Amino acid sequence: MTRRIVRTGTQLGFLAFIVFLLVFFLDNRYRVLPQSIHSHLPLHHEGLVITDITVQTCSTLNPLSACMLDQSKWHRVEKDLYLNTGWVSRAYVHIKRKREEELTEKDKVIIDVRVGKLDPAMGEKTQASEKWESRPSGIWIKRSAKRHASDSKKSVTAVDVLFGPDAAEPRAGWELVGPGSLDLESGAENKHPKLSIRRGSPVKIEKPVPRIRKDGKFKIMQVSDLHLSTGVGKCRDAEPKEHNGGHCEADVRTLDFVMRLLDEEKPDLVVLSGDQVNGETAPDAQSAIYKIAAILVERKIPYAAIFGNHDDEGSLSRLAQMSLYESLPYSLSEAGPNTIEGVGNYFVEVLAPRDKHSALTLYFLDTHSYSPDKAHSKGYDWIKPNQISWFKTTAESLKDNHKHYTHIHLDMAFIHIPLPEYAIKEQDYVGSWSEGVMAPGFNTHFKDALVEEGIKAVSCGHDHANDYCALSKNGDGEPELWMCYAGGSGFGGYGGYGGYHRRLRVFEIDTNAATISTWKRLEYGDIRKRVDEQVIVNAGKVIAKQG
Structure with a gap:
């Protein structure tokens, strides 16, 4: 009898241990535990x-x-x-x-x-x-x-x-x-x-409320593929090679570039569109994240972050990193619902200048990392059906709120890995197409959902040396969606491809004229110039490229 009790107790203990490990693994990957539980597990205890x-x-x-x-x-x-x-x-x-x-x-x-x-x-x-x-x-x-x-x-x-x-x-x-x-x-x-x-006590962080400026404009700076390290990092493919006597510290040069453009462009919002962290050279991802966050906090600029395929290859999972982002001043970043796949599926409402009506909605989606089914689809992962369903349901529910706004709603979306439709060579594009499009091999047709919900432009990162905007047209040849790249901004990631200079992209929305303009800025060369400046939306409608 005693042996049976001991054996049963041992088996129950072993089973409990396995269940604990399983829940721990699933929660780190899929967030199976309610957010309320996570909220009661602070990193630094109060009192x-x-x-x-x-x-x-x-x-x-x-x-x-x-x-x-x-x-x-x-x-x-x-x-x-x-x-x-x-x-x-x-x-x-x-x-x-x-x-x-x-x-x-x-x-x-x-x-x-x-x-x-x-x-x-x-x-x-x-x-x-x-x-x-x-x-x-x-x-x-x-x-x-x-x-x-x-x-x-x-x-x-x-x-x-x-x-x-x-x-x-x-x-x-x-x-x-x-x-x-x-x-x-x-x-x-x-x-x-x-x-x-x-x-002293923890400082309570209030989320900023992004708002269209009094002149009706709102400027977004998209910074992608920073590839920051723990420490100064090593430069890859720095151009020109003789710059600063050939001495190059990746993160120092990257952040100097970003700081200069923040001070010159004075954006109302910064979008960090993935691969902020260069996983393999960031054994402490927290230190890498804090470097880009610090320069935004210092300038009191709101920012929203999503993840790329390298962010969680270091010391912290996507969920752990998003918890850091969520706790920082001026951050609009969110983990998003734990009922759908990915971490970082959320939206940000930009309000009208003088009231609480939404003037612009920005959608952010997690494009995950590498293909989960390499036997049938090599390369990269894809936006999942339940993410698309969440996006469509959310967009439809927000339309009632948008009716109260007297101007045209100019909504946009941001992702890291490009959609398969980016790779259609026959479509018109503006900018540099310098490398292959590293899109998923499997197409879940998220582009169609964007068009159906009236999104005017989607912008990604991932392919550092591609910086073009491509125009998708419907069956009648009418423009329906601009698909843009930010271009790579970080010296810790690859550059190459014929003297490529790091860059970033700017979008300016004018709610009075119902236009969206976009351009790029370079780290080296003609650094004062707006590169490939174009109007992609005019009078609320997606338009073809000019000239």
Whole structure:
């Protein structure tokens, strides 16, 4: 009887373990758990203050070492400071934390942190109870022995680790700790791990409300294929090769280009249309994402992101990355409904200048990654029927709201991987067609759904050296939809194809004239010129190319 109970208990335990793994896998891939559950699993817990910080280093040669301090006292930040490249070493930041209401007079709370060399004399400039204390890897902390009402805003309440000499921190209430990076033992390439801290309570993020300007115009900048790394990254196919003496740091040059165009074009919205992260060179995808987000947050520009086929080839899944985007200031990005395939199926309503009526709807869809059925369809994945159904249902439901707007609705869509119809050579196009169209081999006819719902233009990324807009026509030869490319903007992705210069695309919607104009801007060469500027919609109708 006892053996039967033990055997049954073992079997039930094993079954529970398998179910847990299955749910964990499915949730990471398909989000089977309700969003309400995810909302109760924050990365950084509220109501806690940090009382100590240290770094634990251990050897990978010791199979018994978990590289973790006493879990009853310490919480480990789950990022190996070597980013899993250490020959024989691993290292993790550990923090002690306590709920504010549980603090006693004896507890010391961290009120400041520094990393790197620190003048010991600085300790003499503070109260005796608040001297700088040394910790491993060049960390210095200052702790307060007394608790006052004013301490709450100074107290460090969360700690994170970002990587790279170009690391940036876009989160509200957070700051990178300087002046240096954490000092690791030799034996691995220095990944420049940096501490980032938050003081006080989490800052509540309000989503921006995009709105047509008073002059009736709205400008969208589409930035695609940034291919950002953890760290400065290595340039691929940089043109011209002799630029800056041949020295090229991919992310530095990429972001300099984007920042210049943001300041010159002053867009009302930025669309990040996939492959923001170059997965294989981004062992910490969070650090890569934060670099592009930081320059948008600094300029207070709303932005919306979707994913490409490389974003989730690094350390974070699509869902985890979208959670980051959703938590950042000025982000309009959304995971979208978990009842359809993909992460990042959503829409953004741009409101009229003076009221709450929708003037423009922008649709964003996940084009996934690689073909799930390579035996029958090689290459890339396709937009799924349930995504198309969601799009059509959503578009139809929004039409009632659009009736209250007195101007013509000029709706657009953004994807990463081009539709098969992009590859029709016989159609008119404006711009450069420099490489093959890497579209899915299987066609679910999403283009037809776009036309049926009155979308005027769809724009993608993916093929870096293609930057054209192609005109789809109906059976009577009448224009029905413009299909555009952004062109690749990042030096971490391929360029090539005959002196290709990185670029991005701009759309300007004029609601008064019911027009959509578009052009491209280059990183090098005639950088002030609007390249291939054209009107693609006039008086609310898709029109043929001019000239």
